[in-house]
Amino acid sequence: xxxxxxxxxxxxxxxxxxxxxTNFALFSANAQKVELxxxxxxxxxxxxxxxxxxxxxxxxxxxxxxxxxGTLYGYRVYGPYAPEHGHRxxxxxxxxxxxxxxxxxxxxxxxxxxxxxxxxxxxDLSFSKLDSAPYVPKCVVPSPDDLVPADVRPACRAEExxxxxxxxxxxxxxxxxxxxxxxxxxxxxxxxxxxEHLQKLGVTSIELLPVHAFVDDDFLIRKGLRNYWGYNTxxxxxxxxxxxxxxxxxxxxxxxxxxxxxGIEVILDVVYxxxxxxxxxxxxxxxxxxxxxxxxxxxxxxxxxYVNDTGTGNTINAAHPYVLRMILDSLRYWVEVMGxxxxxxxxxxxxxxxxxxxxxxxxxxxxxxxxxxxxNVRLIAEPWDIxxxxxxxxxxxxxFGEWNDRFRxxxxxxxxxxxxxxxxxxxxxxxxxxxxxxxxxxxxxSVNLVTAHDGFTLADVTRYxxxxxxxNGEDGRDGHNANFSDNFGVEGASDDPGIQARRSRRxxxxxxxxxxxxxxxxxxxxxxxxxxxxxxxNAYCQDNPIGWINWEDRDETLLEFVRGLAALRRTHxxxxxxxxxxxASRELDGLRDVEWxxxxxxxxxxxxxxxxxxxxxxRGSGELPPENQVHDTLLLLFNRDEDSLPATLTSAPSGYRWxxxxxxxxxxxxxxxxxxxxxxxxxxxxxxxxxxxxxSDLS
Numbered sequence: 001x002x003x004x005x006x007x008x009x010x011x012x013x014x015x016x017x018x019x020x021x022t023n024f025a026l027f028s029a030n031a032q033k034v035e036l037x038x039x040x041x042x043x044x045x046x047x048x049x050x051x052x053x054x055x056x057x058x059x060x061x062x063x064x065x066x067x068x069x070g071t072l073y074g075y076r077v078y079g080p081y082a083p084e085h086g087h088r089x090x091x092x093x094x095x096x097x098x099x100x101x102x103x104x105x106x107x108x109x110x111x112x113x114x115x116x117x118x119x120x121x122x123x124d125l126s127f128s129k130l131d132s133a134p135y136v137p138k139c140v141v142p143s144p145d146d147l148v149p150a151d152v153r154p155a156c157r158a159e160e161x162x163x164x165x166x167x168x169x170x171x172x173x174x175x176x177x178x179x180x181x182x183x184x185x186x187x188x189x190x191x192x193x194x195x196e197h198l199q200k201l202g203v204t205s206i207e208l209l210p211v212h213a214f215v216d217d218d219f220l221i222r223k224g225l226r227n228y229w230g231y232n233t234x235x236x237x238x239x240x241x242x243x244x245x246x247x248x249x250x251x252x253x254x255x256x257x258x259x260x261x262x263g264i265e266v267i268l269d270v271v272y273x274x275x276x277x278x279x280x281x282x283x284x285x286x287x288x289x290x291x292x293x294x295x296x297x298x299x300x301x302x303x304x305x306y307v308n309d310t311g312t313g314n315t316i317n318a319a320h321p322y323v324l325r326m327i328l329d330s331l332r333y334w335v336e337v338m339g340x341x342x343x344x345x346x347x348x349x350x351x352x353x354x355x356x357x358x359x360x361x362x363x364x365x366x367x368x369x370x371x372x373x374x375x376n377v378r379l380i381a382e383p384w385d386i387x388x389x390x391x392x393x394x395x396x397x398x399x400f401g402e403w404n405d406r407f408r409x410x411x412x413x414x415x416x417x418x419x420x421x422x423x424x425x426x427x428x429x430x431x432x433x434x435x436x437x438x439x440x441x442x443x444x445x446s447v448n449l450v451t452a453h454d455g456f457t458l459a460d461v462t463r464y465x466x467x468x469x470x471x472n473g474e475d476g477r478d479g480h481n482a483n484f485s486d487n488f489g490v491e492g493a494s495d496d497p498g499i500q501a502r503r504s505r506r507x508x509x510x511x512x513x514x515x516x517x518x519x520x521x522x523x524x525x526x527x528x529x530x531x532x533x534x535x536x537x538n539a540y541c542q543d544n545p546i547g548w549i550n551w552e553d554r555d556e557t558l559l560e561f562v563r564g565l566a567a568l569r570r571t572h573x574x575x576x577x578x579x580x581x582x583x584a585s586r587e588l589d590g591l592r593d594v595e596w597x598x599x600x601x602x603x604x605x606x607x608x609x610x611x612x613x614x615x616x617x618x619r620g621s622g623e624l625p626p627e628n629q630v631h632d633t634l635l636l637l638f639n640r641d642e643d644s645l646p647a648t649l650t651s652a653p654s655g656y657r658w659x660x661x662x663x664x665x666x667x668x669x670x671x672x673x674x675x676x677x678x679x680x681x682x683x684x685x686x687x688x689x690x691x692x693x694x695x696s697d698l699s
Contacts (some may be wrong), residue, residue, distance in 0.1 A: 005036075008063030010056035013239075013329070014099025015073065015141045021065035022141050024073075026097065027322045028291040029058035030087060031079045036062065037094060039072040043105045043138040045112065049076075058294075058322060062077055072104055073097070074140035076486040077290050081115070086293035086303035088284060090115040093132045098141035099236050101146060101333075102249055107215055108135040113283035123282045126305070136285065146249075149254065150339030154263050156204045158444045158520070159576040161378075162382040162566060164203040166525035167229070167451060168211060168243045173548040185245030192257035198264060200529060202566030204377070205265040207344055209453055211252070212268075213238035215285070220541050221369030223473040228543040229453060231346060232312075234276040234285055237332040239338075265341035267378060268334060272316060272327045273350035273385065279306050294320050309350050309387025318351050318364045327351075327364070331374050342378025347385040349392045357389050365397050371601035376401070380447055394435030401520055403447045404432055411450050411513045412461060412484035415506055415640055415685075420518030422611040425638075429616070430594065431518035433580040442578045446519035450510045451527055454480075456537045457508060458527035461485045462503040463492055468535030471546060492535065497608035503604050505685055508561055508642075508664040512687040515565040516636055518577055528562040530544075530555035557667070564670040568662060572691065574632040584622030588629045593622040599637070599682070601648040613639040613682075615647065633692035634661075642684045652677055655695055662689035 008023045016023045037046040052060040075097060079089030093115060096103070111118055112130035120126035158556055169184040177193035188194070189208075198206065213235030216227045230240065239252040247254055256266050276296075277288045287295040297315045306314040317323050334340045345351060348532050352362040359365075368374050380401045383393045396402055407428045413421035427434055431443040451458050456467075465487040467479045486506065488499050507530070525531075526549040533539050539547040567699040569575050581594040582635040595617040596604040604614055615637045620630025635658065637647055652658055665683035675690065680689050 002220075003192055005050045005053055005062040005064050007054040008061045010054070010059040010061045012504075014097060014101075015061065015139070016059045017067070017069040017141055017144060018298070019144070021063055022067040022069070022071070023061065023063045025059050026052065026075060026077075026290065027059050027294075027326075028077055028079075029322070031060065031077045031089065034060040035076040035091070036064075037074050037076060038067075039074070039133075039138050041070050041072065044134070046133060048180075049433055067141065069141045069143035070388055071141045073141065074133070074136070074138055075290070083124055083280065083304045086298045088115050088288050088292040090128065090284060090289055092129050092657065093284045093289050094136055095216050095284070095289045096136065097139045098286060098290065099237055100235055100308055101142040101476070102140040103137040103213055103235060103238055103241060105137035106241075107285075109218055109221055110135040113285065115284035115289065122255070132284070136626065140375040147337055149336055150253070151260060153339070153341050154204075154260055154265055156263075156265060157623045158442065159573075159578055160570075161204050161444070161520050162202055162569070163205045163207050163447070163522040164198060164201065164525055165207045165209070165269075165522055167209045167453065167547070168240075168547045169543070170228075171525050175547065175549075175551050177458075182245045184442050186239070186251035186255040187242050187245035187247055190255040195258065195262045195264070195485070197353045199262060200563055201249070202563070202570060203523075204266060205267050205341070206259065206267060207267040207380075209269050209520070210245065210271055210346075211240050212236055212270065212621045213240050215304075217276075225473065226543045227541065227542040228547050229540040231271050231540070232276040233271045233274075236272070236326065237333055238253070239542075245630065252509070253338055254343045260339065265378065266339070267342040267344055267380070268340050268545075269344045269346060271346045272311040272318065272330075273345075273347040274312045274314050277314060279308065280304060281312060295323055307387075309385050309390065310347055311355065315350060317389075319354060319362075320554075321334075323511065324363060324367060328367055328371060328374065331368075335373055340377075342380065344380040344382065346382055347383035348383060348396065348400075349385040349390050350387065352392070352396070353387060358392050358395070360395055360397050369397060369399055394432070394438075398439045398441045398445070401445050401447045402433070403434070403452070403522075404428070404448055404519070406432060406435070407446065407517070407519070408452075408455075409482070409484055411510055414638075415509050415513075416484060416486045417612070417640060419609045420483075420611075422614060422638075422640075423606055425513070426596065426606075426614065426616075429513070429636075430581050433582070439598055443518045443580050444520045444578065447522050448514055448517050448519040448524045449472060449524070450514050450595040451524040452522070454526065454538070454540075456483055456488045456535075457531055457533055458507050458526065459532040460535055460537070461510070462506045463487055463494075463532065465491060466535075467537045468492075469538050472537060472538060472541055479536075501654050504555075504558070505664060507558065508669065511562060511565060512662065512664050512689075513638075515569050516575060516687070516689065518575070519583070521569070523562070525549060528559050530558050560567060561669055568670065568689070572632050572634055572661075573630045574620060574634050577621055577630065579621035579623050581618070581621055582623075586619060586622040586629055589628045591619060593619045595650075597650070598645040599639075599645055599652050612641050613637075613645065617650065635690040637682050637688040637690075639682045639684060639686055639688075644681050644683045646679050647682050648679045649677060651691070652692060656692050657695050658690040659693045660688070661691045662687065664688075
């Protein structure tokens with residue numbers, strides 16, 4: 001190999017092997033010089049150092065002839081160590097390339113990871129000369145074969161989407177039909193057993209908790225725990241190595257291909273709002289040592305400290321052009337090379353915050369929306385963070401769907417019996433138009449959920465009135481207090497058949513509310529089989545049976561119920577509309593696209609604070625042209641009272657009858673029954689769905 005490094009090119013950041021040698025390019029606006037460090041194949045021995053010989057603007061670059069793909073490397077970056085001015089350069093720290101595609105080795109907890117001496121009274125103002133190289137993974141020069149474009153993706157209309165939120169490891173670790181050697185891996189996730197399960201559920205899109213390479217927090221390791229969920233990213237281009245199976249680094253791409261072959265999209269939960277380096281007391285692993293003042297938002301006038309809009313210690317400076325470029329390059333890489341179909345942005349408000357506050361036309365959103373690749377994938381926002389003005393539900397650009405926590409809370413409040421919740425639920429059932437019906441947004445903008453990874457599982461919503469998080473080692477202080485749950489008189493598991501029956505019905509009612517509402521439904525993995533976390537509503541550190549799905553005790557009856565709900569939603573297009581419904585008259589038949597009624601078939605009294613039951617008739621949107629209007633009419637009845645109540649049916653047109661499609665009070669909830677015109681009894685604590693069907697189609 002030629003020992004002399006040539007100038008190379010600044011145009012492509014990261015390491016790129018062209019068949020003859022490798023080009024290296026690293027952004028750092030404030031560095032004074034940059035050294036490339038090469039390592040032996042086992043990553044234990046530093047074999048060479050080279051100064052990157054050229055600087056083009058803020059990019060340092062060089063080309064090393066003869067350097068092959070598979071070579072291990074890292075950087076040492078020189079510059080001022082002046083935390084009070086925002087600079088934390090320390091060449092004794094081996095730094096990860098922000099554009100690395102693969103890591104080799106693992107992090108080992110050691111004081112050398114810190115840029116300062118933790119025992120020094122000066123704290124982070126002190127300077128550490130401990131070499132961190134033995135304690136960090138090494139970057140791997142990628143092969144051109146690893147950058148080949150991905151395959152063709154499934155085509156799924158937005159109105160047909162059913163999202164299944166899952167954890168790569170948690171979904172498969174205890175699955176009896178997943179082979180032992182691939183449980184907890186990308187290979188296991190796309191195993192035949194899991195794909196068959198998803199297909200039977202009608203899932204169109206699997207949304208994975210973070211798979212970007214992440215770090216276990218030091219405070220968790222000291223307690224014998226791990227960062228299970230993965231919201232602690234250090235490598236935005238690297239599939240998390242702990243999920244590698246027999247196929248190694250290629251496992252992720254193979255997984256995506258198998259999902260695509262099954263007609264299932266892959267959506268990634270991505271964390272571009274902060275990194276694993278934490279606050280001013282955290283480790284120097286990459287970004288901090290490469291250019292702290294550029295990669296992070298620092299407190300104005302106190303540059304030693306970090307803006308903490310994320311609650312994790314630091315906030316990525318997405319307003320910086322090169323940081324923004326890294327985020328967009330990362331997103332494109334996962335789409336074009338790794339094959340994913342969309343992204344759910346964790347704490348997305350952070351990404352849209354400019355100097356004046358949150359802005360739906362921020363640089364990040366503008367760049368994303370005009371990008372020829374990223375503008376065409378599925379985009380979902382978690383519309384909040386803990387910064388100023390952090391709650392922004394309904395204020396994201398129209399290309400985004402948004403996690404709707406109001407839907408979650410309101411659904412739980414209604415079925416629990418809270419006052420005023422029926423009025424709130426009515427808006428949620430129609431897609432939360434008050435939040436989303438603007439700027440031409442579609443009714444699918446609301447990503448509806450009754451549970452997610454963060455909080456109680458569905459089973460625990462009906463078993464626990466308070467959180468039980470002692471296993472997290474924080475004396476039960478962590479996690480949400482406002483769970484809007486109901487234990488039916490017994491905290492935790494119960495052998496009482498009556499309590500068990502009421503809990504099961506509550507689960508069916510919450511799931512029915514989810515699948516019958518306009519918007520995009522999202523199901524938490526495990527809810528379909530009654531999975532419990534024993535009351536832990538913040539299992540972020542529970543990489544064990546608490547956080548893993550319990551397949552052995554699965555509720556087969558509930559599973560069949562969820563499959564039936566998905567089939568019902570697929571069958572009836574009035575449940576999957578693109579337009580919001582506002583009671584507009586349809587040119588097709590002169591009828592309103594939605595009607596709200598009480599159980600006596602009269603207009604609903606919205607002023608009643610204790611309103612507990614309501615009915616609505618769903619038809620196709622009256623705002624569509626007549627030729628595009630839906631020919632599908634449903635009558636939905638919600639009754640949260642304990643008592644059974646008669647309901648008068650609105651008259652069916654000549655030649656039609658109402659047919660029972662769903663009754664959550666029944667064991668066989670989907671037994672289709674022809675109903676006479678007139679009335680029916682709606683059982684207490686239940687949801688009933690009737691469909692208008694031609695008499696000739698009814699048996």
